[in-house]
Amino acid sequence: MLDTISKLPKWLTRGLVLPLLVLNGWLLILVFEYFQSLITIFATATLLSFILDYPVRFLEKKGIKRAIAILIVLLMGILLFSIIGVTVIPILIDQLNGLLDRLPSYVASGSEQAKAFEIWADERNFPVSVSSIVADALGRISYQLQQLSGQILGSVFSVLGSLVDLLLTIVLTFYLLLHGNELWEDLFRIFPEETADKIRASLKQTFNNYxxxxxxxxxxxxxxxTITFFIIQVPFAFLFGLAVGIMALFPFGAGLSISLVSFLMALKSIWLGLKVLAIAFVVEQIVESVIAPRLLGEFTGLNPxxxxxxxxIGAQLGGFLGLILAVPVASFIKSLWTIFKSINEHLEIPVEV
Structure with a gap:
């Protein structure tokens, strides 16, 4: 069978690859949707075990056995999340509800500013008519923000409500921390030893760096x-600062969230919006230009x-977790392609003419 395929013209074999890739991708999506809950639990536990392995190894260096170190780290993590849930989450929910209550007044203020600009332009013989367009756009944006906020609150409560999934994730995280190395070694045995070593090194480097x-x-x-927003007295500074920090986990996220916060503040006051945009942009550039290159480098090697x-794709398949894993997974897939391409080139035997 393989000999027959190898005799086919290259254009035909390459043409057959695309339908096969599409079919396999479609089947993978169906499998993912069927086992989405289990895959999410396993992916979350794997990510947590990867992050928590740092403090576990630190405690091991202090002479503490790994099993005890894992228990200490997990208990400290649960305690930390419990404290955050009791102290920080209520503040965020309160500020989010306050933002939703003030949003109609912000929209009205934005409409008034658009009308004032239109009057100013008319007095100087500039034919500008934007008030109706701006009012309609602001109404749509307000509705979308309210829908998005409702979805965020619903997601928070649904996550907090799924106690069984939470317990399964904690238990699976514990066992991955304890026996994860053996699991990965068994998985990598399907590859030749040299290839497995390259894949493991690439996987570790990609996720460690990212x-x-x-x-x-x-x-x-x-x-x-957050500190900057408090200094310049931005309303809901804690909510907006945390949102920017969370969005900074993703490429383009910090700039997008800063633009959204600046837009909301511009509805209240155009000068406040411009001040928020200018100061937050400077802070972002300092962090992205000074701190980020030292920590991240050009590890992804991916085109923007x-x-x-x-x-x-990550957001469509896995939601928030998909967003977190999308870039390192894509970078790792590119590394796999490079590794297998290099191996294939070494295996090719030159034909003597």
């Missing part, structure tokens, strides 16, 4: 932006278009 660096960058961005496409 999550280690991206979490640090996002934390710095969130803290600095491919980064954006991977984010869209």
């Amino acid at each position: 999550f280690g660096g991206q979490l640090t960058v996002a934390s710095v961005m969130g803290v600095v932006i 278009v491919l980064v954006l496409v991977s984010l869209l």
Whole structure:
């Protein structure tokens, strides 16, 4: 069978590849949708075990056995999330509800500013008519923001309500921390030893660089932006600062969230919106230009278009978790392609003429 396929013209074999890839991709999507809950639990536990392995190894270096170190880290993590859930989450929900209550007044203020601009332009013989267009656009944007906020609140409560999934994730995280190395070794045995070593090194480097660096960058961005918003007296500074920090986990996320916050503040006051945009943009550029390159480097090797496409696919397949994993997975797939291409080139035997 393979000999027959190898005798076919190259254009025909390449033409057969695309339908097969599409078919296999479609089947994978169907399998993913069927087992989405289990896949989400496993992916979340894998990500948590990867992140928590850092403090576990730190405790191991202090002479603590790995099993005890894992229990200490998990208990500290549960305690930390419980404290955040009791202290931070209520503040965020309160500020989010406050933002939703004030949103109609912000929209009305934005419409008034558009009318004032139209009057100013008319007095100077500039034929500008934007008030009706702006009012309609603001109404649509207000509706979309309210829908999005409702979805966020619903997602938070649904996550908090799924106690069984939460317990399964914690238990699976514990066992991945304890026996994860053996699991990965068994999975990599399907490849030749040299190939397996390259794949493992690429996987480790990709996820280490991305999550280690991206979490640090996002934390710095969130803290600095929050403090900055408090200093310049931006309403709902804590909510907006945390939103920018979370969005900074993803490529293009920080700039998008800063633009949205600036737009909301511009509805209240155009000068406040411009001030927020200018200051937050400067902070973002400092973090992205000074801190991010030292931590992230050019590890992805992905074209910005491919980064954006991977984010869209990740969001479609896995929601928020898909967004977090999209870029490192895409980068790892590219590394796999490079590894297998290199192996294939080495295996090719030159034909003597």
